[in-house]
Amino acid sequence: MKRFLETGNFAIAEGAIIAGCRFFAGYPITPATELAESMSLRLPQVGGVYLQAEDECAAMHLCIGASLGGMKAMTATSGPGFILYADPYGWALGCEMPMVVLNSGRVGPVSGITGAPGQGEFYNTRYPTQGGNFECVVLAPNSAQEAMAMVIEAFYLSERLRMPVTILADQLITDGWEDISIPETEAEMKEMGYRFQPRKFHPGPDFYPATDALDIPPVQMGKNTGGLCSDWTPTEQGYDIEEVEDHHKHAYRLIYKVRNNRQLFNHHYEKKYMDDDPDLVVVSYGTPSRVVNTAVGRARSQGMKVGALRLINLWPFPDEHFTRKAKYLAVELNWDGQLVREMQRAVSHDSEVHFFGICGDLPTNKDLLETFDKILKDQPLQRKGWEWEAW
Amino acid sequence: MELSASKLIEEYLRPRKIPSTACAGCGLGMNHKVVIQAFKELGLSTAEVIWGTSIGCAGRQTFATFKGDGFAGTHGRAYAIARGLRIALPPEKKIVLSVGDGDAFGIGLLHLIHAARVNADITVIVHDNLGYQSTGGQFGFTTPMGVKTDSSPYGMFEPNLMSAGMDVMHILKGAGATFLARQVVLADGFEAVASVKKAILNRGFSLVHMPHPCVTNFAMKHLGSRVPVEIFRWFKKHTAPLGQETPETIWATGIWHDASNSRPEFSELVWGATERIRRTGTL
Numbered sequence: 118m119k120r121f122l123e124t125g126n127f128a129i130a131e132g133a134i135i136a137g138c139r140f141f142a143g144y145p146i147t148p149a150t151e152l153a154e155s156m157s158l159r160l161p162q163v164g165g166v167y168l169q170a171e172d173e174c175a176a177m178h179l180c181i182g183a184s185l186g187g188m189k190a191m192t193a194t195s196g197p198g199f200i201l202y203a204d205p206y207g208w209a210l211g212c213e214m215p216m217v218v219l220n221s222g223r224v225g226p227v228s229g230i231t232g233a234p235g236q237g238e239f240y241n242t243r244y245p246t247q248g249g250n251f252e253c254v255v256l257a258p259n260s261a262q263e264a265m266a267m268v269i270e271a272f273y274l275s276e277r278l279r280m281p282v283t284i285l286a287d288q289l290i291t292d293g294w295e296d297i298s299i300p301e302t303e304a305e306m307k308e309m310g311y312r313f314q315p316r317k318f319h320p321g322p323d324f325y326p327a328t329d330a331l332d333i334p335p336v337q338m339g340k341n342t343g344g345l346c347s348d349w350t351p352t353e354q355g356y357d358i359e360e361v362e363d364h365h366k367h368a369y370r371l372i373y374k375v376r377n378n379r380q381l382f383n384h385h386y387e388k389k390y391m392d393d394d395p396d397l398v399v400v401s402y403g404t405p406s407r408v409v410n411t412a413v414g415r416a417r418s419q420g421m422k423v424g425a426l427r428l429i430n431l432w433p434f435p436d437e438h439f440t441r442k443a444k445y446l447a448v449e450l451n452w453d454g455q456l457v458r459e460m461q462r463a464v465s466h467d468s469e470v471h472f473f474g475i476c477g478d479l480p481t482n483k484d485l486l487e488t489f490d491k492i493l494k495d496q497p498l499q500r501k502g503w504e505w506e507a508w
Numbered sequence: 509m510e511l512s513a514s515k516l517i518e519e520y521l522r523p524r525k526i527p528s529t530a531c532a533g534c535g536l537g538m539n540h541k542v543v544i545q546a547f548k549e550l551g552l553s554t555a556e557v558i559w560g561t562s563i564g565c566a567g568r569q570t571f572a573t574f575k576g577d578g579f580a581g582t583h584g585r586a587y588a589i590a591r592g593l594r595i596a597l598p599p600e601k602k603i604v605l606s607v608g609d610g611d612a613f614g615i616g617l618l619h620l621i622h623a624a625r626v627n628a629d630i631t632v633i634v635h636d637n638l639g640y641q642s643t644g645g646q647f648g649f650t651t652p653m654g655v656k657t658d659s660s661p662y663g664m665f666e667p668n669l670m671s672a673g674m675d676v677m678h679i680l681k682g683a684g685a686t687f688l689a690r691q692v693v694l695a696d697g698f699e700a701v702a703s704v705k706k707a708i709l710n711r712g713f714s715l716v717h718m719p720h721p722c723v724t725n726f727a728m729k730h731l732g733s734r735v736p737v738e739i740f741r742w743f744k745k746h747t748a749p750l751g752q753e754t755p756e757t758i759w760a761t762g763i764w765h766d767a768s769n770s771r772p773e774f775s776e777l778v779w780g781a782t783e784r785i786r787r788t789g790t791l
Contacts, residue, residue, distance in 0.1 A: 140592070140595065140596070142592065160782075161781065161782045161785035161786060162785060162786060162789070163786070164782060164783075164786050165782070166595050166779075166782055168591075168592075168595070168778075170588070170622075171618055171619065171622045172618070174585065174588070175588040175618075175619055175622065178581070178582075178585045178588035178589050178592065178619070179588050179589075179591055179592035179595075180592060181581075181588075181589050181592060182588065182589040182590060182591060182592020182593035182594070182596065183592040183593070183595055183596045184592075184596075185579060185589065185592070185593050185596070186592070186593045186595070186596020186597050187596055188595070188596045190592070204582050204585060205582065205585065207582070208581065208582050208585075212579075337577075338558045338577045338579060338593060338597065339558060339577060339593075339596075339597045339598065339601050340577070341554070341555035341576060341577065342577065343575065343576065343577060344577050344578075345571075345572050345577075345578050345579070346578075346579040346580070347561075347571055347572070347578075347579060347580030348563075348580055348581070349568075349571070349580065
C-alpha cells in the first residue's frame, strides 16, 4: 500500500489504471483538467495512450473508437463538457460499448462558477442523451479514496452490463487534497473490495440478443467476426430496418439489463444512525454528505432522532430506501432542487420531503442543525426552501 | 477492372443488403463499386478492412453492406471514432469510411480536419450527392452556386466549400492530409479506382471526394427531371480533369495532393512515443 497526500483527480487516474484503463481522451476543463494531466503523465508509463481531443464530443467518440477496438477507455469533464457527450453517450448506450465517464460538478448553469462545487447534474447524468428508452448507471463518491474505488467499480459494471457508466463527482472531490492509499498487490485490492472484469469480445455477427443477461461481451472491430455496430436499430442481422418490434427488443435490453440486475450495485449506499427508524432522514450524495454525517452526529448528541442516508448509486434511483413513513430532507449543492424531486416521487404519500439547497459552497453544521430542529418541530424553514405542495 | 459486379458482390458484400435501398438511378452504387473494385485490385480481403459509415444517404445505404466488420457512427463523428479505433487496431488493418458530404464537410468538418492534422491512417470516401438528400433535398456545403434546392428556393448564393479559391481540398491540404483526390465516377471510373487505391495505400489520412448524381431530389428540383440520363449529362458537362477546366467546370477531377507516406502516421507516432516513455521514462 502506498500513501499519498494528493488530489482526487490523482486518485481517480490511479484507480483507472488499476482497473485496466489504457486509453483516455479528454479536453481541458476545470475541475477535471488535472485528471487529464495525470493521465497524460501516467498512461504512457503503463503502456497506455492519452489523447487530447478537439472538443468533448470528439473525446468521448475517441473513447468509443478505442473501446470498439477492444481497449478499456475513459473520459472526464465537467457540466459544460458533459452536455457535449450527449451525442457519443447515446451511441455508446445504443451500441452497448463499455467505457467510464467522469463528470465533476461545478456551479451552473452554463459556465457558471468553475472553481466551486455544484450538484446540478443529477438529472443530466440520468438523461445524458436524447431519445429515452434506456437506463443509466451513475455512482457518486464522497472522497478521493472512494472516487478511486468507484472508478474501478465503474469499469467493472461497464464491462458486465456492456454500457457506459458515469461517475458523478464534484469540484471538491476532484480538486481537493486528501490522504489516499493506493493498493499495490492483488491481496490489498481484494481487501479493499475492488472487483475486476476483463474485456472480452463477442464472436458475432448475431450480436444482439433481446435479453437482460449480463456478461455479453461487446462487438469488436478487427477480429473479422463480421461484427456490426451502428446507431440504427440493431437486429440479429445487424441491419438498419426501422421496425418498431425490433426496436422494442433493443430498448427492452437497454432498460432491463440494468433494472433486472440491480443486485450488482444496490449495496452502494451508506447509512448512519438509521437503526432506530429516525423521525428525520437526511439524504445526500457526494461532498455535502460529509457535513451531513457530522451534523447528524451532533443532532443525535442533542437528542434529535435524525439519521443520515448517503446515496452512492444514484441511478437507477434506489427507491427501496424511501418506503418507510418518515420526514425526509434532501441536502444538495444546487438551488433548484433535483435529488428532492426524485425523493418526492419515491416516498410513500404520507411522508414529508424537505429541501436544503446551497451551491458553490458546503452547508454549515449550524444551518443544518437549525433545519433539522425546525423540521422535527414542524416549524417553517428559515430558508424559503422547497415547498413542493405549493409548487 | 472487374466488369462483373456480381462477382465483386459475392466476394465483398452481404447479399441481404444488395441491391441496396438507394433510389433507382442513384450514383451511389457506382461509387460503391469503385471502392470495392479498389479492394479487389489491391488484393484486400474482407478481414483486412474495417468499414465505417455515418448518417445520410451514403451512411445508410452503405452500412452493413460490407461482409467484414463494420460500424456506423453518429452524424459527423465517424472521424473521431476512427481515430480512437486506429489506436486500438493493429496497423495492418485498413479503416475505410464511406460517408456523405453533409457528414464530412458540414457537421463533421472539425473532426475531419483533426484526423488530417494527426495524419491518422484512415481512407475517407466522400460520396457527395450535393446536399442533404435523405431529408428531402436541402442544400449542403458543396451544392453548386445558383442551384435551387428545398432550402435554397431562390438558388444557392451563400459561399461554400466548392466556391472559387475556397475548395475544401485546400482546407484539408492545409490541415495536413497526405492524399487528396476528387473523382466523378460517371466521367472516368478507371481514374476513380486508381485514386481510391492510392488513397488506401497511403499510410496516413486520405480523402477521395466523389460527387455523384441524386436523381430523386437534386435532379428533380434543379433540372426538373428524374430521368437519370439528364442529371448524368449535367454532371459530365460540369466535370473536367484538373488543368483542363472550362468556365462550366464545377468539379476539377484528379489527384489534388499526393504526399503519401511523407509524414509519420498517427498511431505509429503515438505508440512509438508510448513505448519509449514506458521503457525510458522520456520521449
